[in-house]
Amino acid sequence: MRKKASVLVSALLVGALVMTGCGTKAPSTPAPGSTGSSSSGDVIKIGVFEPMTGANAAGGALEVEGIKLANKLYPEVLGKKVELVLVDNKSDKVEAASAASRLVEKEKVSAIIGSWGSSLSMAAGDIVKTAQVPTVAASATNPLVTKNNDFYFRVCFIDPFQGKVMANYAFNKLNAKKVAIVQEVSSDYSIGLAKFFTDSFKQLTGDENAIVGVSNYNTGDQDFSAQLTNLKAKNPDVIFAPGNFTESSLLIKQARQLGIKAPIIGGDTWETPEFIDIGKDAVEGAVFSTFFTSEKPITPESEKFLAEYRKEYSGKEPAAVTALGYDAYIVILDAIKRANSADSVKIKEQLATTKNFAGAAGMITLDENGDAVKDAVIKQVKNGKFAFMDIVKAK
Amino acid sequence: MKQKKTLLTVITIFVLFALVYLADQTLDPYKMRILNLCAIYVVLGLSMNLINGFTGLFSLGHAGFMAVGAYTTAILTMPDVVKGQNFFMAPMMKPLDTAHVPFFLALLISGILAGVVGYLIGAPALRLRGDYLAIATLGFAEIIRVVFTNMQSVTNGALGLKGIPVSANIWWTFGVALVTVLVIGSLINSSYGRAFKAIREDEIAAESMGINLFKHKVLAFTIGAFFAGIGGGLLGSLLGTIDPLMFRFFLTFNVLLIIILGGMGSITGTIISAFIITIGGELLRFLDESMTIGNLVIPGISGMRMVVFSALLMIVVLFFNRGIMGTKELSWDSFFNKFSKKPLAKGGNKQ
Numbered sequence: 001m002r003k004k005a006s007v008l009v010s011a012l013l014v015g016a017l018v019m020t021g022c023g024t025k026a027p028s029t030p031a032p033g034s035t036g037s038s039s040s041g042d043v044i045k046i047g048v049f050e051p052m053t054g055a056n057a058a059g060g061a062l063e064v065e066g067i068k069l070a071n072k073l074y075p076e077v078l079g080k081k082v083e084l085v086l087v088d089n090k091s092d093k094v095e096a097a098s099a100a101s102r103l104v105e106k107e108k109v110s111a112i113i114g115s116w117g118s119s120l121s122m123a124a125g126d127i128v129k130t131a132q133v134p135t136v137a138a139s140a141t142n143p144l145v146t147k148n149n150d151f152y153f154r155v156c157f158i159d160p161f162q163g164k165v166m167a168n169y170a171f172n173k174l175n176a177k178k179v180a181i182v183q184e185v186s187s188d189y190s191i192g193l194a195k196f197f198t199d200s201f202k203q204l205t206g207d208e209n210a211i212v213g214v215s216n217y218n219t220g221d222q223d224f225s226a227q228l229t230n231l232k233a234k235n236p237d238v239i240f241a242p243g244n245f246t247e248s249s250l251l252i253k254q255a256r257q258l259g260i261k262a263p264i265i266g267g268d269t270w271e272t273p274e275f276i277d278i279g280k281d282a283v284e285g286a287v288f289s290t291f292f293t294s295e296k297p298i299t300p301e302s303e304k305f306l307a308e309y310r311k312e313y314s315g316k317e318p319a320a321v322t323a324l325g326y327d328a329y330i331v332i333l334d335a336i337k338r339a340n341s342a343d344s345v346k347i348k349e350q351l352a353t354t355k356n357f358a359g360a361a362g363m364i365t366l367d368e369n370g371d372a373v374k375d376a377v378i379k380q381v382k383n384g385k386f387a388f389m390d391i392v393k394a395k
Numbered sequence: 396m397k398q399k400k401t402l403l404t405v406i407t408i409f410v411l412f413a414l415v416y417l418a419d420q421t422l423d424p425y426k427m428r429i430l431n432l433c434a435i436y437v438v439l440g441l442s443m444n445l446i447n448g449f450t451g452l453f454s455l456g457h458a459g460f461m462a463v464g465a466y467t468t469a470i471l472t473m474p475d476v477v478k479g480q481n482f483f484m485a486p487m488m489k490p491l492d493t494a495h496v497p498f499f500l501a502l503l504i505s506g507i508l509a510g511v512v513g514y515l516i517g518a519p520a521l522r523l524r525g526d527y528l529a530i531a532t533l534g535f536a537e538i539i540r541v542v543f544t545n546m547q548s549v550t551n552g553a554l555g556l557k558g559i560p561v562s563a564n565i566w567w568t569f570g571v572a573l574v575t576v577l578v579i580g581s582l583i584n585s586s587y588g589r590a591f592k593a594i595r596e597d598e599i600a601a602e603s604m605g606i607n608l609f610k611h612k613v614l615a616f617t618i619g620a621f622f623a624g625i626g627g628g629l630l631g632s633l634l635g636t637i638d639p640l641m642f643r644f645f646l647t648f649n650v651l652l653i654i655i656l657g658g659m660g661s662i663t664g665t666i667i668s669a670f671i672i673t674i675g676g677e678l679l680r681f682l683d684e685s686m687t688i689g690n691l692v693i694p695g696i697s698g699m700r701m702v703v704f705s706a707l708l709m710i711v712v713l714f715f716n717r718g719i720m721g722t723k724e725l726s727w728d729s730f731f732n733k734f735s736k737k738p739l740a741k742g743g744n745k746q
């Protein structure tokens with residue numbers, strides 16, 4: 001009996017597989033134009049490699065939302081249709097390299113967008129460099145991503161600038177003289193930001209001992225009382241705690257329970273609904289820097305983006321990475337237009353000279369490393385919502 | 396007969412390398428990457444199979460050994476300039492920042508270091524059995540990862556390393572895979588190998604036959620770790636970038652999947668399933684894309700291929716519940732037997 005059942009189940013599964021298998025064979029014959037093969041006669045292919053499954057799936061999905069929206073608004077360039085080729089990198093470095101290689105070799109894309117997560121982007125770095133396909137990361141902030149790689153660009157600002165912005169904020173607006181840092185030691189983003197904050201803050205105060213203490217925690221930690229008790233004894237004016245939203249939110253909650261009154265500031269990863277859901281009243285007043293605000297359009301393109309986004313996803317406000325994904329797409333399109341060709345090397349040359357380009361998340365100028373120089377937005381949690389505070393100019 | 400078999404083996408190896416040469420000449424970098432990954436997974440699968448399949452020690456510490464190997468190879472082969480760029484947070488520790496060795500030596504040192512770590516972990520942990528051993532080794536692998544995350548001046552912490560010279564090509568990966576197959580193959584057929592299998596079948600019986608349990612377990616564990624280190628080094632070199640998060644439990648799980656599918660205790664099975672799983676995962680990518688059937692356009696669902704892949708695995712496990720090969724091997728003997736079998740006489744009872 002059991003054997004019969006197992007045979008039945010397997011037969012069903014095989015049947016399902018065969019059917020899906022047949023289904024995909026179909027488009028190769030009909031559907032003229034819609035699935036243009038590698039010969040890019042009337043389509044220009046742009047590859048997207050993002051974590052659609054695995055640990056970073058949520059971030060990847062937000063970015064893809066923005067890219068697809070941009071593709072819907074600007075479906076054509078040079079009179080040709082732009083086709084997005086989305087491949088999943090499974091939040092895995094090995095898979096990310098294979099995915100990028102597939103886009104380059106099999107799909108023969110003209111340019112690539114991706115990926116959420118700096119380490120996944122770095123896995124693709126060598127591949128796109130060798131194949132000479134320009135790649136634009138939307139939200140990868142690790143400085144190593146674009147270093148030594150002429151073909152990697154990004155439309156977000158990088159951690160050194162964000163560190164400087166928050167150091168300035170702490171020094172000028174909060175009049176802080178002594179700062180303590182709590183960093184998520186297993187996150188490249190967090191330790192990078194903490195390092196650049198430290199450098200800037202020391203420079204601003206002229207005091208080598210301006211950072212009174214540094215504590216570490218790991219991703220997934222729930223209890224921060226040891227780190228916080230330690231820092232409380234040092235009596236800092238401000239606590240800088242860049243890191244993942246769940247951990248940061250818990251950390252702030254526990255800090256308030258321990259009676260720490262000092263303002264706690266952080267980075268762009270905090271801007272998620274979960275941050276407020278977990279922290280509730282405790283995170284009230286928390287300040288962080290980010291890329292984008294939906295309250296105050298920065299450029300005409302932002303208005304267009306916001307209007308279109310709200311139409312497409314009613315009742316939802318766009319996240320910063322969605323706007324950045326959108327920007328990555330339109331920056332590439334702009335470069336193709338200026339290059340007047342779908343040739344990847346020509347696109348790369350034009351991308352490198354992008355200047356004062358109006359994106360949804362601010363004006364974009366790419367510097368000699370391929371990093372975006374752009375304004376930062378400072379936000380604060382107010383009445384259980386992220387409220388816009390200030391825009392900090394890049395220069 | 397024995398000579399004939401050796402000759403056949405040598406010929407097969409030549410044919411294999413002729414095929415590798417052919418692949419090198421004709422295939423695009425994407426397909427080469429997949430083939431490289433296959434060979435690396437053969438190395439990793441075999442090293443894990445030696446511990447889990449042949450010796451019967453349920454160990455989940457593989458990602459840790461791979462991390463040791465990958466970092467060693469990376470640090471020993473990266474040019475000084477690149478090291479300087481990578482370590483912008485804190486300068487690299489003194490003798491390491493200018494340390495250089497050729498790729499082969501770097502791989503060897505990676506293996507040895509991973510072996511040493513394997514010994515240090517194995518010596519205390521192998522007193523445990525079954526699930527407890529699995530938990531202990533899993534814990535040790537996580538410890539290695541966390542230590543690497545925190546050693547900023549040696550491993551560059553969470554930022555990871557970028558710009559590792561891509562020395563691993565198809566000759567390296569297939570060469571190392573071949574060496575691994577030969578070494579582990581002859582080890583399994585030696586008296587050590589028989590001792591390993593005896594331990595797997597029944598520890599008490601093995602011990603009463605005079606097999607030194609501790610010595611053999613630690614030996615299998617150390618050799619497994621050695622090859623895992625080399626495999627890790629190759630993987631890092633193929634990717635050109637590594638970071639501690641890469642060596643999470645999932646990596647161990649991937650390798651475990653290969654040996655379970657191939658058969659715990661079968662070299663042939665491990666090789667076959669390493670190829671099936673690596674190539675299969677890429678082949679099934681079309682399932683993620685949007686499909687058009689007639690006029691109906693089905694939008695692509697990401698992760699669809701994983702669902703189908705899991706279903707296929709389930710089928711394999713249902714019908715071959717000891718993996719594709721079980722503990723069987725493909726050898727020249729079994730090959731000859733298959734073809735020299737006399738056809739069944741009329742009325743013979745076919746089983």
